[in-house]
Structures are given as structure tokens and as C-alpha cells.
Amino acid sequence: MTTSEERLTEIPTNWTNIASAHAAGPRSQQAMGELVGRYHDALTRYIHLKVRDRHLADEVLQEFWTKLLTGKLAGADRSKGRFRDYLRTVLHRLIIDHFRARKLQPLPPGDLLDASVPDExxxxxxxxxxxxxxxxxxxxxxxxxxxxxxxxxxxxxxxxxxxxxxxxxxxxxxxxxxxxxxxxxxxxxxxxxxxxxxxxxxxxxxxxxxxxxxxxxxxxxxxxxxxxxxxxxxxxxx
Structure with missing residues (x-):
């Protein structure tokens, strides 16, 4: 293995950042900051695209960040493969839960219940x-x-x-x-x-x-x- 390849294998992934963010020690705050900084803007844009009600969209986002910051996402399973698929699943479930709790029908455009359906x-x-x-x-x-x-x-x-x-x-x-x-x-x-x-x-x-x-x-x-x-x-x- 070349030096460059060795460096690549040592890169901390988002799976390890999720784990580090919820572990004791100085690395926790740094890892949490990296996760929030990396995905805040993208996830905000996505939720507002899916949930056209701005107030409801903000509620979904707040719940997502609360789950992240309080360790509710610490059990992310890296064996599932792509971190973006994991995030998408979490967000879809939050959207569905909010719509059902408020008895809002129909759900946003697209089949959020089927993870196998591409989400453009x-x-x-x-x-x-x-x-x-x-x-x-x-x-x-x-x-x-x-x-x-x-x-x-x-x-x-x-x-x-x-x-x-x-x-x-x-x-x-x-x-x-x-x-x-x-x-x-x-x-x-x-x-x-x-x-x-x-x-x-x-x-x-x-x-x-x-x-x-x-x-x-x-x-x-x-x-x-x-x-x-x-x-x-x-x-x-x-």
C-alpha cells in the first residue's frame, strides 16, 4: 500500500464521527462540530424542499439536531453502507412522524415510506x-x-x-x-x-x-x- 493510500484508510468517516460525538473525551465536541458544520446547510435545504410549510420544516430540523446532540443517533450502523442513506432514512421518518402526529394529509410529494425509491x-x-x-x-x-x-x-x-x-x-x-x-x-x-x-x-x-x-x-x-x-x-x- 502506498503512503497516499495509507492516509486514505486512516480518514475518520462520518460513521466514526457519530460514535466519537457521543463518547466521552475531548474528541466529542470536535466530532459534533464537524457533523453539524458539514450537514447543516444541506439538510436545511432538503427539509424545506420536502416540507413546504416553513414552520413545520423548522420543527423537523430542530428535532433532527436534538436527536443528534442528545445521542439518539449514536447507534448509526456503518454496515448499512452510505451515510447519506442513513441520514435520508432518519429525515424521512421524522417527516412522516410529524405529518401523522398533526394528521396532515397527504404526505409531501414522493414515497417517503419506501427507502428503495430514489429521492432526486x-x-x-x-x-x-x-x-x-x-x-x-x-x-x-x-x-x-x-x-x-x-x-x-x-x-x-x-x-x-x-x-x-x-x-x-x-x-x-x-x-x-x-x-x-x-x-x-x-x-x-x-x-x-x-x-x-x-x-x-x-x-x-x-x-x-x-x-x-x-x-x-x-x-x-x-x-x-x-x-x-x-x-x-x-x-x-x-
């Missing part, structure tokens, strides 16, 4: 949260790596998808205050894309179990990121 709203919100976190990782990598411009290069290409390389290279030159040749930009773009995929894999490894290559690739495809993954791993400026 949840998958979309989760995918956007994953990509946002990967971008944050890339920005952090750039900020902590001398002379690194991966986030800037990838952002320039994303902002100007149809522009010729020569034009984008000039834009980067204006940012860095030094000449940048089209070939240098192209190479930097390839490396930036490779780093983005590396960080995407790291992010996903924290949310699934097991975490071998096949499982990671399956998660990438299930989240609708297969096209991005293939594009960023083929090289070249596409």
Missing part, C-alpha cells in the same frame, strides 16, 4: 454539498501550498467554458502578475482537475463504507458525478 431532491442537495466541500478543500489546498493556483485555474475555466486557452491564460496572467503561456495553463488545468478528483475521492470516502475503489466509483455514479469524474480523469482541455 435529496440526491441533488447532497451532490451540491459534496461539490461545495470539494471546492473548499481545493481552495484550502491552494492557500496552504506555495505558488499553487489550482482553484484559480479551475475556476477560470469553469467561468469561461467556451473561451480559448490563450484567452484564459491571459486572465490567469493578470491574476498572478506574471506571463502564463497557453501550454502552461493547459498543464496546470490538467493537474488542477486531477487534484479535484483526488479530493472528491477523499470526501466520498468519509461518507461510505466500505471505501474501496469500486465503492467510491459507484457512489460517484449514483450521485450523478460520473461525467465529471470521467472528464477530469481523461486529461486535456475539454
Amino acid at each position: 431532491d435529496f440526491d441533488r442537495v447532497w451532490r451540491e454539498a459534496v461539490l461545495s466541500r470539494v471546492w473548499s478543500r481545493l481552495e484550502t489546498y491552494q492557500a496552504t501550498t506555495p505558488k499553487n493556483r489550482y482553484a484559480t485555474v479551475l475556476q477560470l475555466r469553469r467561468d469561461h467554458p467556451k473561451a480559448p486557452i490563450e484567452e484564459i491564460a491571459e486572465k490567469l496572467a493578470a491574476v498572478v502578475g506574471a506571463p502564463v503561456s497557453p501550454e502552461a495553463f493547459r498543464k496546470s488545468l490538467q493537474r488542477a482537475r486531477a487534484k479535484f478528483i483526488e479530493l472528491l475521492v477523499v470526501e466520498l470516502k468519509e461518507t461510505i463504507h466500505p471505501t474501496d475503489s469500486a465503492d467510491v466509483e459507484a457512489e460517484i455514479n449514483d450521485l450523478g458525478l460520473g461525467r465529471l469524474y470521467r472528464r477530469y480523469t481523461t486529461g486535456g482541455d475539454r
Whole structure:
């Protein structure tokens, strides 16, 4: 096993964070903060999509965070595989319980009772949260790596998808205050894309179990990121 692979196997997953957040010791508060910080915005968006009544949506969210903070979710079973599936199940049950308790009919759109039915709203919100976190990782990598411009290069290409390389290279030159040749930009773009995929894999490894290559690739495809993954791993400026 390479050093890089060894590091990946040592990454704490969300399953271990759930356990750590409810265990005694200094790691508890840190783990709880990581869980809340990672999922607060995504889960808030999802609940408000499913529960159109803002007051009721806020009640569901409050109950979810209460369960998390009081240890009611400490029994999360990592053998179930994907952490997002676990969260989705918990949220669906809370929504159903609230609607039934209030005798509200019908339930929100979609069959919340059947976990085997895809939930496009949840998958979309989760995918956007994953990509946002990967971008944050890339920005952090750039900020902590001398002379690194991966986030800037990838952002320039994303902002100007149809522009010729020569034009984008000039834009980067204006940012860095030094000449940048089209070939240098192209190479930097390839490396930036490779780093983005590396960080995407790291992010996903924290949310699934097991975490071998096949499982990671399956998660990438299930989240609708297969096209991005293939594009960023083929090289070249596409």
C-alpha cells in the first residue's frame, strides 16, 4: 500500500464521527462540530424542499439536531453502507412522524415510506454539498501550498467554458502578475482537475463504507458525478 493510500484508510468517516460525538473525551465536541458544520446547510435545504410549510420544516430540523446532540443517533450502523442513506432514512421518518402526529394529509410529494425509491431532491442537495466541500478543500489546498493556483485555474475555466486557452491564460496572467503561456495553463488545468478528483475521492470516502475503489466509483455514479469524474480523469482541455 502506498503512503497516499495509507492516509486514505486512516480518514475518520462520518460513521466514526457519530460514535466519537457521543463518547466521552475531548474528541466529542470536535466530532459534533464537524457533523453539524458539514450537514447543516444541506439538510436545511432538503427539509424545506420536502416540507413546504416553513414552520413545520423548522420543527423537523430542530428535532433532527436534538436527536443528534442528545445521542439518539449514536447507534448509526456503518454496515448499512452510505451515510447519506442513513441520514435520508432518519429525515424521512421524522417527516412522516410529524405529518401523522398533526394528521396532515397527504404526505409531501414522493414515497417517503419506501427507502428503495430514489429521492432526486435529496440526491441533488447532497451532490451540491459534496461539490461545495470539494471546492473548499481545493481552495484550502491552494492557500496552504506555495505558488499553487489550482482553484484559480479551475475556476477560470469553469467561468469561461467556451473561451480559448490563450484567452484564459491571459486572465490567469493578470491574476498572478506574471506571463502564463497557453501550454502552461493547459498543464496546470490538467493537474488542477486531477487534484479535484483526488479530493472528491477523499470526501466520498468519509461518507461510505466500505471505501474501496469500486465503492467510491459507484457512489460517484449514483450521485450523478460520473461525467465529471470521467472528464477530469481523461486529461486535456475539454
